[in-house]
Amino acid sequence: MSPQSHSTQQPDAHTDQHKMKFFLLFVMLAVCDAAPQDLTGKMLTFPQQTNTAHVKLMTTQDTFGAVTVCLRSFTDLTRNHALFSMAIPSSDNAFLIFKTGTATQINLYVSNTNVNFDGQQYILNTWHNLCATWDNTTGLGQVWLDGRPTSRKFLRSGGIQGTPSIILGQEQDSVGGRFDTTQSFVGMLSDVHMWNYVLSPCEIQRYVDDLNFTPGNVLNWRALDFETAGNVVLEENQKGCH
Template structure:
């Protein structure tokens, strides 16, 4: 038993990040299990920026990005509601941003930022920013569990199929600082930008659970 545990630990420690340029994760079904776990060694965040691209036909609520710590199930959450996108920081404060032009079966570029010093958060959709709004001050601390495909109600669990993501996700990046508006625009316009220093799609340490398919990106041809 100890031997197999050691092998598992070695496999985890020796996991090689993969360059997923030109790839996407497809989540083909409603479930409370299927997900992708994204790994990082960082356990303290004074600021966060997360950017991703998503495609779905879901009209119900669903999670786009979920980071939990042992003390905060929603340490940093991007959650799509029927007519709103919710940004939640440290489980106690969330702000809803209304978007009337979030179309189905369309690729959308989504970025979210938060700064612990000011407590201000902001969302960007397809190159357009929201008004900056007050979330929560203070650092995010603790071993993070980062998941796409599900929304965590506990550290690494508490999944609800009615909040699962069905569709495609690609180009997931995360930084431990607030990206400038120019850098966000460069990301959204597929220009040269500084890749995430916490999560980098071009060197991603991840694990798929359940029926998640890694395949060629269908964003379009150049």
């Protein structure tokens, strides 16, 4: 009996090259898909009341000695709803801008401590410019609605530290979840920016007037890293012609 012959199959270099090219293309597409987007002239529409639809905003910042958040909103809601929700592991309301069902009241939360800002002219079915500020040195918070400031009120001293979960469209009762349908946002949001310092009144006015303001260094609408979930529509803004 002749000895059994053993054949050794050599790797196909051509096939390996194709696999490598496919892998590199997949990586490039993934990187492109994850790249921040310029949302200038765009708005996020939340068309219905749910406990699922939301937008998650990404940032690498995890320590805040001060905060400014500015956004533009449009809604006809007469009930409670969240406009901006940031949670960290130790605080579900690390920084929360919350519109109450009371027509003239806006709440600001910092590390689960809140104050009410009354006397606001939050007219329905109108685009509003809203900014909220807080500084840990003084502990003072303030809201600016359409360029008009509220009284400055004490919230708390001490910084905010922890990996943040930042959500639009829902109010977080735990990090990234436990959404309540009756606190969901229905309407449109646009031009969301966040800074790790308190903007000056002049900078806030430049934001309101949509002039040459300094974009957010934590969240920047012109270079936004975000994920959508549920029925959220990214579309052209309807703020009107100039």
